[in-house]
Amino acid sequence: MKIAIFIDAQGAIAPLTAPGTVTLYHPQPDGWQVCRTLVFDLSAVTSLAEIRERTLSMLAQLPGCRHFVAHEIHGAQLAWLDGMGLTMWQFRGTPEQALAAIVRQQPIPEEPVVVLPEAFIRPGTEEGEFYVDLIAALRCGGDHTSKRLLLPLLQREAFRRLELRCDHVPKWFSRLEGYQFAVSDENAARGELQVIVSKTAC
Template sequence: MNIAVFLDRQGQVAPLTAPGTVTLFSREHGRWQIVQKIAFDLSSCTSLDVFRERTLAMLAQLPACRHFVTRDVHGAPRAWFDGLGLTLWQCTGAPEPALDTIAQQPVAPEAVTLPPQAFVRSGAELGEFYVDLIAARQAGADDIHTAKLLLVPLLGRAEFTRLELRCDHVPKWFARLADYHLQYHSTPLDDGTLRVVVTKTAS
């Protein structure tokens, strides 16, 4: 199990309104080990666009992580994290008690285990991508976390311009894309599936 915890310089759980480090913990041989650290700072964000870029870039570096621990999170950050399928936990102090509590929760099905390349293709132009979410689901993955694992890294790329999806429904968290300068439209296909295209909104 991988759990991300937002820590301050003293190693205590920190609020997202302050600079800190996203620390990824993994339990090995009955002990929690730090496997990754990512500097993260939303305190200087001046627009939703900057917030989106920083958040997506950070989440793209968290492999198979469904849990995020912070001291305090409200508003746009909570909505965005929730929409991407992360379970948010709030606590204070040292991270170890929170890690043990989360680890005792019922285990959800694992996210897709096939490599992302099995479902993602590059488009004709730089920054264009095609993702087959139906194929990913048929491989045994659950919808919410498949979308998170496959789409978030693509949307967070600096060169991103267009994303086309094959799916049977629009992911619920797409309702918030407009808040992050992204837009989408869907087209029903003859086989009963949908073609959904995501692009950046005009500046």
């Protein structure tokens, strides 16, 4: 079991709106051990879309993490974390205090919990429209493939349009019938493509 704690430069638990470091802890026989650290800073970010992208990208780098600790977690971030199956804890003080409190209040399972890829799928503005961050979904771990994630969306009776963030166009797209595709490589230098999939007009 792994627990992520957001810490400021002084080593105290920090709010997610401040600059800090996400520190991932893993239990060992002699106590908690740090197994990963990630710099995370949203203090200068004002776009909700960018906040979401950075938050999900950060979480994708924390495989096996089920608990997330910060001094404050509000609004959209709270909803995103909750939607990914994580338990949020709001604490003041030191990481050691938070870890001890979580162990007292929450049984720690032996099996790691993988972030659900469905957390990277969100509906569009109209019925049958979807946005999928395939890059983040495949990074979150587990036995997931693009076909397993996307085909159920495309086969929905109400499906109209899919906007896909990916690093390459899935090869199996070439075998799909009844759909049209538009590919934008505007962000190819960052390893990202935008693919729009829509049903071919009858």
